[in-house]
Amino acid sequence: MTREELRRGIECLLFVSDGPLGAREMSLALDTPEELVAEAAADLVARDPSVSGIVVQAVAGGWQMVTSPEFAVAVARFVGKRAQRLSKAALETLAIVAYNQPCTQAEVEFVRGVDSTGVLKGLIDRGLVQEAGRKEGPGRPILYQTTQEFLVYFGLNSLADLPDQAELEARLADAPERMEAAAAGGPQEGAQLPLIHVEPAAPDA
Amino acid sequence: MTREELRRGIECLLFVSDGPLGAREMSLALDTPEELVAEAAADLVARDPSVSGIVVQAVAGGWQMVTSPEFAVAVARFVGKRAQRLSKAALETLAIVAYNQPCTQAEVEFVRGVDSTGVLKGLIDRGLVQEAGRKEGPGRPILYQTTQEFLVYFGLNSLADLPDQAELEARLADAPERMEAAAAGGPQEGAQLPLIHVEPAAPDA
Amino acid sequence: MAGGGTPHSQDAQLHMAIDFRQESNPSFQVTLREFEGPLDVLLHLIREQELDIYDIPIARITAQYLEYLRMMEAVDLGVAGEFVLMAATLMEIKSKFLLPRPPAAEPDEGPDPRDELVRRLLEYEKYREVADLLGDHEDANRLLYARTVEVDVSDLPPVPSGTVSSVDLLTALKRVLEEVGEGRAPITAIPRQKVTLRMKMSEMFRRVREFGGRMPFSAMFAQERTRTHIVMAFLALLELIRLGKLAAEQDARCGEIYLSACPEPEQEQEQAQ
Numbered sequence: 001m002t003r004e005e006l007r008r009g010i011e012c013l014l015f016v017s018d019g020p021l022g023a024r025e026m027s028l029a030l031d032t033p034e035e036l037v038a039e040a041a042a043d044l045v046a047r048d049p050s051v052s053g054i055v056v057q058a059v060a061g062g063w064q065m066v067t068s069p070e071f072a073v074a075v076a077r078f079v080g081k082r083a084q085r086l087s088k089a090a091l092e093t094l095a096i097v098a099y100n101q102p103c104t105q106a107e108v109e110f111v112r113g114v115d116s117t118g119v120l121k122g123l124i125d126r127g128l129v130q131e132a133g134r135k136e137g138p139g140r141p142i143l144y145q146t147t148q149e150f151l152v153y154f155g156l157n158s159l160a161d162l163p164d165q166a167e168l169e170a171r172l173a174d175a176p177e178r179m180e181a182a183a184a185g186g187p188q189e190g191a192q193l194p195l196i197h198v199e200p201a202a203p204d205a
Numbered sequence: 206m207t208r209e210e211l212r213r214g215i216e217c218l219l220f221v222s223d224g225p226l227g228a229r230e231m232s233l234a235l236d237t238p239e240e241l242v243a244e245a246a247a248d249l250v251a252r253d254p255s256v257s258g259i260v261v262q263a264v265a266g267g268w269q270m271v272t273s274p275e276f277a278v279a280v281a282r283f284v285g286k287r288a289q290r291l292s293k294a295a296l297e298t299l300a301i302v303a304y305n306q307p308c309t310q311a312e313v314e315f316v317r318g319v320d321s322t323g324v325l326k327g328l329i330d331r332g333l334v335q336e337a338g339r340k341e342g343p344g345r346p347i348l349y350q351t352t353q354e355f356l357v358y359f360g361l362n363s364l365a366d367l368p369d370q371a372e373l374e375a376r377l378a379d380a381p382e383r384m385e386a387a388a389a390g391g392p393q394e395g396a397q398l399p400l401i402h403v404e405p406a407a408p409d410a
Numbered sequence: 411m412a413g414g415g416t417p418h419s420q421d422a423q424l425h426m427a428i429d430f431r432q433e434s435n436p437s438f439q440v441t442l443r444e445f446e447g448p449l450d451v452l453l454h455l456i457r458e459q460e461l462d463i464y465d466i467p468i469a470r471i472t473a474q475y476l477e478y479l480r481m482m483e484a485v486d487l488g489v490a491g492e493f494v495l496m497a498a499t500l501m502e503i504k505s506k507f508l509l510p511r512p513p514a515a516e517p518d519e520g521p522d523p524r525d526e527l528v529r530r531l532l533e534y535e536k537y538r539e540v541a542d543l544l545g546d547h548e549d550a551n552r553l554l555y556a557r558t559v560e561v562d563v564s565d566l567p568p569v570p571s572g573t574v575s576s577v578d579l580l581t582a583l584k585r586v587l588e589e590v591g592e593g594r595a596p597i598t599a600i601p602r603q604k605v606t607l608r609m610k611m612s613e614m615f616r617r618v619r620e621f622g623g624r625m626p627f628s629a630m631f632a633q634e635r636t637r638t639h640i641v642m643a644f645l646a647l648l649e650l651i652r653l654g655k656l657a658a659e660q661d662a663r664c665g666e667i668y669l670s671a672c673p674e675p676e677q678e679q680e681q682a683q
Contacts, residue, residue: 005275008258012272012280015220015259018557029283052257053213054220057554067217069553070210071235075217078234079555086548088541089446095540111534114447114492154547155554163543168536171543221555296645297607 001032006040011056011065020062020152060151061158083126093119094128094146098159102132102143120144128153206237211245219261219270227267298324299333303355303364307337307348325349448496449534451478456531463531466524468507472500503527610646615655615671624659624668 001009009030013021023041027034041063044056053068067075076082086094093116096108108116123129124144132145151158163171206214214235218226228246232239246268249261258273272280294317301316302308313321328334329349337350356363445451455474456463479493506523618625630647631640647669650656660667 004255008255008273009276009279011258012276013283015270015272015557016280016284025283029279031279050209050213053216054259055554064556065220066554066556067220068213069550071214071217072553072555074214074234074236075221075555078218078230079221082552085552086545088545091541091544091548092446092537095537095544099537099540111530111537112447113449113496113530113534114490152556153551154544155551156547162540168539172535172539217555220557296649300641300645 001030003036003040003043006030006032006036007043010037010041010044010063014056014063014065017064020060020064022062025062057155058157059155060148064152086126087119089114089116089119090123093123094150097123097129097144098146098150098162101145102135103145104135104141104143106141108144206235208241208245208248211235211237211241212248215242215246215249215268216261216270219268222269225264225267225269230267294319294321294324295328299328299351299355302328302334302349303351306350306364307340308350309340309346309348311346313349446538448475448493449531450538451475451493452496452527453531453535453538463528466528468500468504468524472497472504475500499527607642607646607649610642611649614643614646615650618656618669619671624670627658627667627669630669 009032010026013026013029023034023038026041027037030037041056042058045058045063047056049055049068049070053071054065055068056063057066089112092112093108096111097103100107105116105120108120120129124131127147127149129144129150130147132143134140135143146159150156156162214237215231218231218234228239228243231246232242235242246261247263250263250268252261254260254273254275258276259270260273262269262271297317298313298321301313305312310321310325313325325334329336332352332354334349334355335352337348339345340348351364445454452471452475455461455471455478456466461467461471476497479497482493503523614630617630621629631643647656647658651658654672656669657672658667658669
């Protein structure tokens, strides 16, 4: 199969799939080595967007077909309402779970400083967070982790797409209104603070 | 909107639609006169098939997107793997296992009258059937049983939701006898053997 | 404790300017906006006034925070336990500063009572940043539409309108099974007989043909007395639909499913030849 044919074959599979597809699944169906499939899929991602209204996105470790953002309005008019945007509380909770998974509700609440029962439940209902066993120790609390759907929803290829500690520091420092405050404080001190550093709710005062 | 843009817009709509779309529906979503939509859709139908694995077809009263026939085999292989529906052979086998679990491949084959190696393997791959230890006796054959996934697939709460279980369980007891009878009886009878074997306990002729 | 977290979240639109007129403070304006919790409020106060987070003027921040709580109460937002707890924490830190301490020149004077709070604030701020980032991703991805495909449509017979999914069929089957559970003939009373899928298929097909036109799904099971027979009949129906002998239609989601016999194009073709 030529690379061009392979690209068309991948398009066919992505078209009939109801979620992202990995190189392995496609390589089985197309009877072609995984590496070649991955290369051809990458071609599709990089394709000139004027070629087609349908674009291929690298997501959740695989690929999926979506409509071009160019026609979001027309598609929305046709498809109707989408699910509501996530609340700020939900996004915060997701951020904490994503960086500390698997983690418990108490750990989430420790970071956020507020009860998170309802938010967590909402995220589970939307399929963005799922249970991941129980933590050893007193009470054996439920552990949570983000799902595959989480990656798809945010268009992330993997958790590694999220900024790491250093990138985050830089982002925070770049925010113009914070420049002064950051400069005044010791930057070394800040850099040492772990992002992924969640403690069980310590006995608060 | 340029004609090229319009083509892309039409692709988006056809992509998210689960059936053919007419010019009128699309013209509303794209806020463009019907004639222009029809022209651009015709462009897509006439498009060089090497551009994309997905082709636009003119069908009664509109257009729809389908995979290129070029990849029919790959798509079938893929869809087959993922198929929501089970083949007839799979359904039969599943029913036999469900009613007689745990049971051996030989028992399944006795009821179905045909070799069931492939079918059983398929069901195991799909997670509907799993191994359940070995049967005591000559050869210690592998035993099979249905999975949790089986219940989910059929929307059952438990195996108790299946009909007449007790009756069927009782039948398993005299399976060996029947195997002998079948061996003597010939393939025709085997082929006619019931899927769900509800019959007198007395041996058939 | 508040069940849903932020007690003021219902009030995102509320913008209220309040003057903080503290003793030595310059007049400071804070907008009552949607805060996610006490940490969010504190960060806002610190960042808005461009205070040094590593050297928080604890008395000033405590006063402003308490003022904020009063404000919440004043507009009847209610103050959740978490907010009160933070107030207590702030006051405790403040009180530690009031205690006599060794001369400031001494380098190793023990932990600053603010350290723990600062650490939590900085950490929280990072997650808040990630949350913003996720929000941007969400916005971008909301413009993209994936297909919602019923996987296996390739060999289904063409169904004119209101296509029926296997889920619809299973739901219908469950309804029928539930009916059996309540009060049809007891299982023990059933005459035992052989049932094969093939037999059932021809029986069901005949029944639909004889019915003429669209036969309601529920009527298909009127004669089935046991769960076995119902399950068999159902499997037979699935097969008939798969083979393109019967078509299933549904006029409305969750509505009655109708079955009708499909014309047999292949045989007709053969006959024509």
